[in-house]
Amino acid sequence: xxxxxxxxxxxxxxxxxxxxxxxxxxxxxxxxxxxxxxxxxxxxxxxxxxxxxxxxxxxxxxxxxxxxxxxxxxxxxxxxxxxxxxxxxxxxxxxxxxxxxxxxxxxxxxxxxxxxxxxxx
Numbered sequence: 001x002x003x004x005x006x007x008x009x010x011x012x013x014x015x016x017x018x019x020x021x022x023x024x025x026x027x028x029x030x031x032x033x034x035x036x037x038x039x040x041x042x043x044x045x046x047x048x049x050x051x052x053x054x055x056x057x058x059x060x061x062x063x064x065x066x067x068x069x070x071x072x073x074x075x076x077x078x079x080x081x082x083x084x085x086x087x088x089x090x091x092x093x094x095x096x097x098x099x100x101x102x103x104x105x106x107x108x109x110x111x112x113x114x115x116x117x118x119x120x121x
Contacts, residue, residue: 003074007065007112008051015039015055022053065098065110074111075099091115 005069012018019039020028029042030053039053068074069116071089078101079085086108102108 001052003066003068004023005064006049006067007110008049009063009065009110010051010053011057011059011061011063012053012055013058013060018053018055059108061108063100063108063111068111068113071097071111071113072098075101078103078111 010018010022015032015037018044019032022028022041023030027044029044030039031042032039032053034040037055037073039055041051041053073082075085075089082104084102084106086102087098089097089099089111091097093113096115097113099111100108101111
């Protein structure tokens with residue numbers, strides 16, 4: 001299958017500031033009308049990957065998610081190769097399974113597996 005990068009997240013603390021910045025700079029549409037107030041990004045392009053803007057939790061930076069058929073197995077291989085575990089695999093029922101880790105240089109990365117309706121990632 002390979003392991004493509006399928007999703008990006010931009011993390012920060014102030015959703016209004018971030019949403020306005022990316023709307024004004026790139027013309028993106030950002031929909032945060034959901035129970036988690038997660039800003040789902042529509043880049044208005046047929047190229048590239050889907051993304052989101054996550055705020056709160058004290059995190060800043062950009063993270064990519066890599067698709068895998070086996071989140072736990074891939075996470076275990078990453079840790080064995082020198083990664084630091086950040087978040088054990090968890091599931092958003094019917095949508096996605098995900099986990100996060102830091103590579104040996106400290107970059108935060110996510111693993112994802114689409115579940116159920118095919119809308120995860």
